[in-house]
Amino acid sequence: MTQKKLDVVYKREFINFPKRIGPAAVREFYNQMGIDYDNDMEIMTYIAPDVAAQKAASLVSDKQKENFKLLDLGAGTGLAGAALRRAGFLGNISALDGSAGMLKVAMEKGIYSDSTEHILTSSNPLPYSDHSFDMVVSVGAFGKSMMEPDCLQEVLRVLKPHSYMIITVRMYSEVQDYKVRFYDELDRLEAAGLMKICSSEKFPYYKWDEISDDFKVKLADQYGEVLELQKLYIN
Numbered sequence: 001m002t003q004k005k006l007d008v009v010y011k012r013e014f015i016n017f018p019k020r021i022g023p024a025a026v027r028e029f030y031n032q033m034g035i036d037y038d039n040d041m042e043i044m045t046y047i048a049p050d051v052a053a054q055k056a057a058s059l060v061s062d063k064q065k066e067n068f069k070l071l072d073l074g075a076g077t078g079l080a081g082a083a084l085r086r087a088g089f090l091g092n093i094s095a096l097d098g099s100a101g102m103l104k105v106a107m108e109k110g111i112y113s114d115s116t117e118h119i120l121t122s123s124n125p126l127p128y129s130d131h132s133f134d135m136v137v138s139v140g141a142f143g144k145s146m147m148e149p150d151c152l153q154e155v156l157r158v159l160k161p162h163s164y165m166i167i168t169v170r171m172y173s174e175v176q177d178y179k180v181r182f183y184d185e186l187d188r189l190e191a192a193g194l195m196k197i198c199s200s201e202k203f204p205y206y207k208w209d210e211i212s213d214d215f216k217v218k219l220a221d222q223y224g225e226v227l228e229l230q231k232l233y234i235n
């Protein structure tokens with residue numbers, strides 16, 4: 001791969017990302033992105049979907065993998081759904097995303113049982129009843145201008161009691177305010193006895209070492225975390 005290619009992709013996916021506006025701008029951004037997204041992610045060695053799927057698979061038995069009902073929250077073009085299938089999840093996987101363009105690409109892959117175009121905010125809750133899912137996986141959708149930390153409790157609502165939510169996040173340098181709000185909310189939910197943080201592991205989300213110096217990329221920003229959260233009781 002040429003350095004130029006990596007630079008083009010980095011610019012398209014990160015420099016052009018709407019920084020201070022809300023979910024509507026993000027939807028516009030991703031609606032245009034659907035066609036290039038999978039190829040761009042491959043060029044940047046994006047491994048978050050597989051990291052999340054492996055974490056999900058490590059928590060359940062082979063029998064559970066056969067019929068677990070999963071939600072891929074912020075499914076995008078279906079990279080996490082595909083990773084979950086590769087990890088052996090054979091049951092229903094529902095896709096939810098705010099971008100019709102991304103969901104269209106996802107549904108063409110034939111991975112998901114159903115899809116819902118929906119922007120999750122604190123005032124626009126998930127269109128599912130309580131305790132609908134055996135597990136929720138959300139890869140790269142909690143972040144600045146995307147899903148806000150105050151939506152985490154709503155996600156717990158649609159999980160069955162004692163079930164897991166696997167989230168990957170990348171708290172890069174420019175989103176330290178979001179990072180504080182995110183971890184404060186996890187602390188609040190844990191202190192309230194609604195969920196437990198079972199594990200949190202750092203991993204290389206992308207591989208950016210060869211991006212041109214012109215972009216002044218901070219290499220620490222290519223790392224993210226996979227979080228394993230367990231809903232503790234009926235709420």
Ligand SMILES: C[S@@+](CC[C@H](N)C(=O)[O-])C[C@H]1O[C@@H](n2cnc3c(N)ncnc32)[C@H](O)[C@@H]1O
Pocket residue numbers: 023026027030048049073074075076077078079080096097098099102118119120121138139140141145146147148
């Ligand atoms: C970085 S992409 C990740 C997509 C996919 N999970 C993956 O790993 O490739 C983030 C996705 O979250 C969706 N998204 C962001 N904020 C959202 C919100 N508040 N409600 C619903 N979807 C949202 C975007 O439309 C986009 O498809």
